[in-house]
Amino acid sequence: MADKFMSMKNLGFTLHSRNTRYKVAIPDYLNEHTPKTIDRVFAAAFDLGKKVLHPMFEEMDRFPPQLVDGRVCVHKGVRPMLETLGQDGWIAATFPETWEGENMPSSLLLCINFIFATANYSASVYAGLTMGAAKLILSFGSDKLQNTYLPPLLAGKWQGTMALTEPEAGTSLGDLCTQAVPLEQGPSEKGQYKIFGEKIFISAGDHDGVDNVVHLILARIKGAPAGVKGISLFVVPKFRPDAQGNLVENDVVVTQVFHKLGYRGAPITGIRLGEKDNCIGYLVGQEHKGLAYMFQMMNNARLEVGMGATAIATAAYHSALDYCRTRVQGRPVTAPKNAAPIPIIGHADVRRMLLFQRSVAEGALALILQCGMYEDILAKDPGQTDCHLLLELLTPVAKTFPSEMGILSTSAAIQCFGGYGYCDDFPVEQHFRDMRIHTIHEGTTGIQAMDLLGRKLVMENGRALGLLKQEMEAAMAAASLHPESARGLEEMARDLAHGMALLEKTLQTLGRLAMEKGPEAYLADASLFLEMFGILVIAWQWLTMADGALSALEQENLKKKDTLFYEGKLCVARYFFAYELPKMQGLAKTLGDSAQMTLTLQDAWFTD
């Protein structure tokens, strides 16, 4: 198996070449982290990834979690990994100092999670889920909840989860029916409820690598309104502290561990709550606001899903690259028959597949770090509401582009290996399987598409798209500043402008459709619009990277290795504009011509 699963150089380059018009106001959005301190943090994360997470990448897949006598047994490496991540402060890193955190900016956390996920995606989610749950408790929980749950969670001794889905309510969260019945209210029981229900598809929903599991669950308080407005958020631990502070069983039973295509190192479980009428949940924040709370974290979870997909695509790319450089087979088309065979990286089609993978993985990384930058600027100055709008607009893309394109990208990695790629001697077949979850969890692609077209593009009278356009124009302007030979950047800027114009035209068409035929027609092909928008957005990111690479190349006394790296960046940018951006054209045509046939067809037409 190839040792290399990511490029530290590329990560640093991508982080530092992110740019936005709003950076002017908040230059120190990375909280006084200098490139050098960042390097040190990343190097430490990489070290952990390499020594702790990566060595169990295959094993965690081959020996997935088992449910034995009600207990979920995971790989024996999970417990020491979580202890290390807790002790060394990784789980608490973004928390305030009160909780022994260091207020690490989102951008850096995203990078660290990227490093961990390239090493071993399944292993990386345990701590990520704990962070998410702990963040919810920090943001909305009472002091008591915080004091009880945050220390063991942040120490990696307890696992945090998010339990949303129910057997009959997945995408349609408003239909969930787990119930919360208030306890007889003594003063000590304030905010306590008996919980009854069933949840499924809970990542790390129980396992023997921790001493307790803390579920953040959505439930409906008895008598609450129907739909999404009647949902509240609860902490439901597997073991709850009794009056004496001892941990006692909380009537949370694991019903199953799902057997999955990939992502097999993490246990995805079903749980039943309150079977014996003895499951206590602790209300987080106010009644009926659960979904809003959850969504605050969901946006971040969606970026993390995009980052997970990006990481898997990255690791698969590095495996494929290594193989293509060492596997000798065939000759150039024009070589004499008796010429020696060459490494397959010399074949045009193989190079195309490598460029494709790189363009997806590195383009997605740039977009997610762009989102991280907006988050960090907002965190420093909540008055930067433009950044909030941009973040809202880009989140569905940052979640979906890597997830959808990652399927193709890991598939291309398999193709680079030929028959060997289909065998488990190499890691790419696992990457292909691990990848496939991402278009589903934390909101399917269809949901992201409705979110983009139905909410994000229309909020505040459609202001977000204008802001994005300004960002793109700033990038085009920067690209035009290079002296003499612009090495293709002018053409890229021009193509990006054309792409934006095509997108706007398509939106006008859809807008007319909305007026003439209503919202169903407007949204019918939302997934295609999201795909089209995603290509444009990633093209923008590639222009910014090409700009960064060219600026670097214009420096004097560049090391040879750095020159090669930046030339490569320029080449991948050109690839994206030549091979990927043109796909917008077909999508635009379909969005204009489809006549929304999916609305008028009859279900019975699927009869045979």
Added chain:
Amino acid sequence: MADKFMSMKNLGFTLHSRNTRYKVAIPDYLNEHTPKTIDRVFAAAFDLGKKVLHPMFEEMDRFPPQLVDGRVCVHKGVRPMLETLGQDGWIAATFPETWEGENMPSSLLLCINFIFATANYSASVYAGLTMGAAKLILSFGSDKLQNTYLPPLLAGKWQGTMALTEPEAGTSLGDLCTQAVPLEQGPSEKGQYKIFGEKIFISAGDHDGVDNVVHLILARIKGAPAGVKGISLFVVPKFRPDAQGNLVENDVVVTQVFHKLGYRGAPITGIRLGEKDNCIGYLVGQEHKGLAYMFQMMNNARLEVGMGATAIATAAYHSALDYCRTRVQGRPVTAPKNAAPIPIIGHADVRRMLLFQRSVAEGALALILQCGMYEDILAKDPGQTDCHLLLELLTPVAKTFPSEMGILSTSAAIQCFGGYGYCDDFPVEQHFRDMRIHTIHEGTTGIQAMDLLGRKLVMENGRALGLLKQEMEAAMAAASLHPESARGLEEMARDLAHGMALLEKTLQTLGRLAMEKGPEAYLADASLFLEMFGILVIAWQWLTMADGALSALEQENLKKKDTLFYEGKLCVARYFFAYELPKMQGLAKTLGDSAQMTLTLQDAWFTD
């Protein structure tokens, strides 16, 4: 698990609505098989598929073949299955009566293999491989070879294989180095050679479901020229008949069984030949002609790979359709919040995913049966050389379109199920895994692309494309014959013509490139050209199906169920033209603008 894995009605419709200008000359290309006799044959195959192959679909995946003490143990159902397929005449069906066959036309064999592969792809390959090996012996082997090997092969008692690949020679067959050394030539040893070498990736390369395994292997006779021109074809059995007719060990050792992403019900093995200097191979046909012989069968094997992919996509589609009709979740966009949830087939995005899957699976089926028709016309009248050219031209598409699009199509099937699709409670995750081999085996997509652009389009001065254009024009003319409302067929015909014009323009661009910059530049983006060509070809097939469906709808007294089926067909055709055909535009742009960057980039640019 959904019981339904294919539509007999659709199979019949697709077979009987195939059309070509050459059918006029050879109307009875199905060898006197009437629709009724065909129905009976298909019904019998379906019955076998349902009762014998389908019940072991999951088990064969969950308990893949194991190598135990040099013996490859497969599912216990394999032996009775092969015995049944032998006894009931399925393996011999296309053979002449001498071999107890019935001269079944290729079209019908393709349909039968389709039925078996929808039931259980892995199970279906055993007999298919035996047929292929037996066909080679029939076509090129001596009487003695035929008499020795055909009866037990066709009876399903022995397994046939094709052993081409070696560890260092996969795609690059000319580099294979398995050696054949002539035996001291007594009259009884004529055509016998000692074989030394190693072969890998042999489908059904050994197993305990048969009494013997007959490898058709490619090897180089000692002293033969280098490259593809020095390759000969041999029969190398696991057990060879000695002078007394007893079977004795032939020094063929199984080195490994590959552990694969999918397609796990069939053992893919490696073998070592002649370790003890005691492996005898029997020359098939003449020396040094092995690759040409193999390719005669390879063309058919490529159609069968396309059909396998089509079958898997079909089975996945039917699972998804069943789920989407029964899974209740969410409401129409404009429904009141308290409206009852609906089956998810009511959602536009879900319908789009179903239409996509159907357009791929049914479009691919049509193309492969179109190729089968050309084969059958040729078999009746070898003078129909146009049909040969068309078959040559279309084979790379018939292999690649279902294989590449099948990845997306089975992925869409998973998406229809949401989280459940990622779990092995439903068959679609297995379909997704089973599918992924098809862009690799029997020539990767990159190889098919070079074959199309570098050989098929230039042979006989490019005459094949002209013939295809005439076929398409005939289909457009037929589509224009419908009275009054043409139900979208006029637009489809027009779009098809535009697509052909775009393709021709792209070919002109590539032709100029070939003259100016040589063959490497011409071929650099061959894979994209194949993709573009594939979309056009499938659009043509959808036009023919729309034409067939509309003709049926114009009949009087149609049953309601039939009306729904034909309306559905028209709808999927419209889908393909609106959602898939426009993708040609982006591809054309890339093919014109890529500047063949994959040729000029430096490997070192992948450095970081």
